Amino acid sequence: MDQNRTQIPRYYPYYGVPPLNPSIIRGYKPSLPNAPNCVPPAKQNVPLNTTIDLDYWRSLSPALIGAGGAIFLSLFSGNDRLIKRFEGPLFKLTIVGYSIFATIAISSCISDIVTDSKTPHDHLVYPIGGALVSIILLFAADYLLLYRFFPESFKGDVGDDFWTQLFSFIYLSITSIATGNLGDIMPANLTARALIATEIAFYLFTMATGIQLLLAQRIK
Incomplete structure (x- = not known):
């Protein structure tokens, strides 16, 4: 054996002799033992878009359906027979009771979304904003329905035609x-006051939940 020849270390026959400059030979990959058993590095699956689940829309459905139903019934306020059938405390109690039910459903939805959320909380803008819009439409439709059947329920200039009144009650x-409230449109009976109080209570609940979330995020 030539004495001047560089001896190959013992581990080269097992792995194979590497080239002098691996960058010259493209695609060179030294053969490793038990390569199929090597675990590749794990990749963290981060959702690109935050989707809103079906339970969220189910929680908003009472408010949206109630708003549509109230606006639809408001179109028939000129029917004397329908007015006589709907007159009385039961009709007013139904409006207030349904509004409270829809408000509780949306409040529970917001509470669940905030509880399950993780930092950063930017994705909460759309679900909470959708809940606020639903509540605004629901109570605007309820005010309109109450006024169309019982005009003495509100004091102030709300307009003479249907669309002007709808805009006034959205306002x-x-x-x-x-x-x-600027005081230009005021409640004049117990039913109107109960509706306004329920809407304000929902807003205070939403604000309290948001402040609590911000404080918890700042502590972390």
Whole structure:
């Protein structure tokens, strides 16, 4: 054997002799023992888009259905027979009771979304914003329905035609939920006051939940 020849270390016959410059030979990969058993590095699956599940829309459905139903019934307020059938405390109690039910459903939905959320909380803007819009439409439709059947329920200039009244009560709903009622449209009976109080209570609950979330995020 030539004495000047560089001896190959013992581990080369097992792995194979590497080239002098591996970068010259493209695609060179040294053969490793038990390569199929090597576990590849794990990749963290991060969702690109935050989707809103079906339970969220189910929680919003009472408010959306209630708003549509109230607007539809408001179109028939000129029917004397229908007015006589709906007159009385039972009709007013139904409006208030359904509004409270829809508000509780949406409040529970917001509570679950906030509880299950993780930082960062940017994805909460759309579900909470959708809940607020649903509540505003629901109470605006309820105010309209109550006024169309019982005009003495509100004091102020709300307009003479249907669409002007609808816009006026959307305005009332927005100012009420922001607790900034300007006093140009005022409730005149117990039913109207109960509706406005329920809407304000929902807003205070949403604000309290949001403040609690921000404080918890700041502590972390």
